[in-house]
Amino acid sequence: MNTPTLFGLCAAALVGVGLYGMIVNPQPLRKILAFNLIGSGVFLLFGAIARRGAAVGMGGDPVPQALLITGIVVAFSATALAVALVRRLFDEAGSATLAAEAPAKAKADPPTP
Amino acid sequence: MPHSLPAQDVTTPGGLLLVLAVLVPFAGVLAGIVFGGRGAQRVALATLAAGLAIAIAIADALARSGDAVVYVLGGWTPPLGVALRADGLAVVMLLAVAAVIGGIGVYARADFGTPPGVREARAPLVFWTLLLAVWGSLNLVFVSGDLFTLYVALELLTFAAVSLVSLDGRAETRRSALRYLLYALLGSVLYLLGAVLLYGAYGTLDIPLLAMRVHPEPAAWAAAALMTAGLLAKTALFPLHLWLPPAHAGAPAAASAVLSGLVIKGSWFLVVRLWLDVFAGVTTLPSAQTLAALGAAAILVGNVVALRQARLKLLIAYSTVAQIGYLFLMFPLAAGLAAAQLDSAAAVNGGMLQAISHATAKAAMFMAAGLVYTTLGHDRVTDLRGVAQALPMTVVAFALGGASLIGLPPSGGFLAKWLLISAAITTAQWWWALVMLVGGLLTSAYVFIVVVRAMAPAPAGWTPQAPVPRYQEVAVLALALGSFLLGVAALCPVDVAQIGRAVAPGIGLR
Numbered sequence: 001m002n003t004p005t006l007f008g009l010c011a012a013a014l015v016g017v018g019l020y021g022m023i024v025n026p027q028p029l030r031k032i033l034a035f036n037l038i039g040s041g042v043f044l045l046f047g048a049i050a051r052r053g054a055a056v057g058m059g060g061d062p063v064p065q066a067l068l069i070t071g072i073v074v075a076f077s078a079t080a081l082a083v084a085l086v087r088r089l090f091d092e093a094g095s096a097t098l099a100a101e102a103p104a105k106a107k108a109d110p111p112t113p
Numbered sequence: 114m115p116h117s118l119p120a121q122d123v124t125t126p127g128g129l130l131l132v133l134a135v136l137v138p139f140a141g142v143l144a145g146i147v148f149g150g151r152g153a154q155r156v157a158l159a160t161l162a163a164g165l166a167i168a169i170a171i172a173d174a175l176a177r178s179g180d181a182v183v184y185v186l187g188g189w190t191p192p193l194g195v196a197l198r199a200d201g202l203a204v205v206m207l208l209a210v211a212a213v214i215g216g217i218g219v220y221a222r223a224d225f226g227t228p229p230g231v232r233e234a235r236a237p238l239v240f241w242t243l244l245l246a247v248w249g250s251l252n253l254v255f256v257s258g259d260l261f262t263l264y265v266a267l268e269l270l271t272f273a274a275v276s277l278v279s280l281d282g283r284a285e286t287r288r289s290a291l292r293y294l295l296y297a298l299l300g301s302v303l304y305l306l307g308a309v310l311l312y313g314a315y316g317t318l319d320i321p322l323l324a325m326r327v328h329p330e331p332a333a334w335a336a337a338a339l340m341t342a343g344l345l346a347k348t349a350l351f352p353l354h355l356w357l358p359p360a361h362a363g364a365p366a367a368a369s370a371v372l373s374g375l376v377i378k379g380s381w382f383l384v385v386r387l388w389l390d391v392f393a394g395v396t397t398l399p400s401a402q403t404l405a406a407l408g409a410a411a412i413l414v415g416n417v418v419a420l421r422q423a424r425l426k427l428l429i430a431y432s433t434v435a436q437i438g439y440l441f442l443m444f445p446l447a448a449g450l451a452a453a454q455l456d457s458a459a460a461v462n463g464g465m466l467q468a469i470s471h472a473t474a475k476a477a478m479f480m481a482a483g484l485v486y487t488t489l490g491h492d493r494v495t496d497l498r499g500v501a502q503a504l505p506m507t508v509v510a511f512a513l514g515g516a517s518l519i520g521l522p523p524s525g526g527f528l529a530k531w532l533l534i535s536a537a538i539t540t541a542q543w544w545w546a547l548v549m550l551v552g553g554l555l556t557s558a559y560v561f562i563v564v565v566r567a568m569a570p571a572p573a574g575w576t577p578q579a580p581v582p583r584y585q586e587v588a589v590l591a592l593a594l595g596s597f598l599l600g601v602a603a604l605c606p607v608d609v610a611q612i613g614r615a616v617a618p619g620i621g622l623r
Contacts, residue, residue: 015306022299032295035298035299038299038306045306045313046312049312049313053313063193067312070261071264077272081272081275085275085279085287085290085291086291088279089288092284092287093288
């Protein structure tokens with residue numbers, strides 16, 4: 001097994017673990033962490049692809065590396081937004097669960113115009 | 114096979130307009146934040162006017178050249194550089210979004226004016242800047258020619274939309290926004306994974322180049338499945354629709370109109386791009402049938418649940434779930450037409466018309482619900498008495514929007530469903546026609562219930578809770594009329610949506 005394949009398999013494992021966590025875990029914060037695991041898997045895969053696709057004499061294909069950095073920035077801002085929302089929710093509702101189902105609450109709450 | 118071979122990838126006349134279509138709204142966002150308060154609103158309204166002019170100029174450039182408008186960023190041609198492209202599909206969506214967002218901007222002046230005596234208020238500042246952000250990201254989704262740029266555009270769209278959901282800051286809407294964000298993040302990371310697999314297999318993310326290189330093999334299948342699944346979560350196609358009703362119904366009316374009318378069309382448009390342009394030779398008829406089966410389930414479930422809603426805004430939100438279903442019926446129909454060696458443009462045009470008529474009608478209906486709420490102080494469907502007395506124009510607008518959703522002639526919805534149903538019958542897929550007819554029947558039931566209840570006379574001595582400015586009613590009616598009269602697009606001599614596209618989209622579908 002060569003190095004890119006090893007990294008590719010690690011990436012697949014990360015994506016799988018993250019996907020499982022994102023679907024199964026009820027807490028928003030754990031879901032956000034699971035999203036970051038999937039993201040790490042994707043970035044690792046992209047890195048492995050950059051290495052595999054390198055031309056002779058080059059360390060790696062530069063295009064995926066440039067995209068990778070942009071992807072990390074986007075994932076970082078997504079995480080920041082999600083964590084900010086969780087914190088606000090916790091401050092206002094006293095807990096940060098998604099479980100209080102909307103339809104039941106929505107009847108009690110007056111809607112906004 | 115797309116027409117634009119890499120050798121021809123040069124900036125066409127009017128190409129710079131594509132850059133402006135994306136840059137101007139985002140410049141508006143920055144200027145709005147700098148000026149703040151009332152300045153943000155002025156900047157937003159000026160940008161709306163400028164953006165509409167840019168969209169019309171792009172349409173003009175497209176019609177003149179009869180080919181896609183292209184701008185090669187920095188003069189670097191793909192695969193090294195990134196190109197912006199606007200073919201017929203993109204230009205039609207650019208125009209529709211500019212028109213709808215203009216209507217919403219006029220309406221929102223009343224709800225999101227900075228109150229007198231205050232220099233700056235949170236909700237107006239956030240609303241006007243995010244409105245422009247949604248618009249800029251949508252324009253980028255329509256004109257991007259590159260799968261990674263599309264990923265960034267989708268993420269920008271999500272961030273702006275999630276913040277619009279939680280605009281009024283109640284814990285309940287924060288929860289809806291968080292649920293929406295988690296669905297959207299899962300969707301975008303799956304999309305990115307698909308894009309990475311495509312780069313790994315074919316070494317490019319440029320759509321025309323990729324369409325030439327891609328061929329049926331496991332890597333392409335996996336990428337197509339991952340990207341489609343991710344985009345379905347963002348578009349809220351059944352059974353991934355659970356986040357949509359609370360998010361869309363909980364936002365303020367003008368924001369609901371943006372979310373329900375426009376935002377979901379961004380990720381849907383990307384599915385269309387992928388299936389018709391990138392994966393035309395990879396997707397199979399059974400996979401297209403699966404997509405449409407989910408759409409059919411959305412139509413039935415969404416409409417039945419909408420009928421059972423007690424509140425007007427939730428009713429309209431579930432109606433969106435159902436209408437999203439119609440958008441996905443075009444895929445097997447286009448594939449079927451292409452397989453029968455017929456022009457698949459009819460099915461594609463039907464899908465695009467459905468998207469545009471739903472965008473205008475649904476924006477009008479959500480804003481009408483907002484006016485009803487202002488007048489009554491609530492939006493319980495069982496107690497809409499007196500609305501027609503206080504807001505005759507708004508009830509007419511709601512009925513016209515509803516007629517477009519049902520598909521009554523001459524509305525845009527009628528023409529869309531007509532094209533899709535005739536494509537279904539031509540390709541001997543009668544079951545999709547049946548689903549569309551049953552869906553129309555269910556839609557007419559809830560539109561009728563609302564309009565009849567609103568026509569009931571008010572109890573004696575009842576007065577509206579708050580007056581509604583006339584221009585808000587006019588904006589709602591204008592959008593509803595636009596949706597209702599969209600059917601005259603059938604008289605258009607040129608098939609605008611097909612300009613600059615492949616000879617027959619989806620020709621490779623098997």
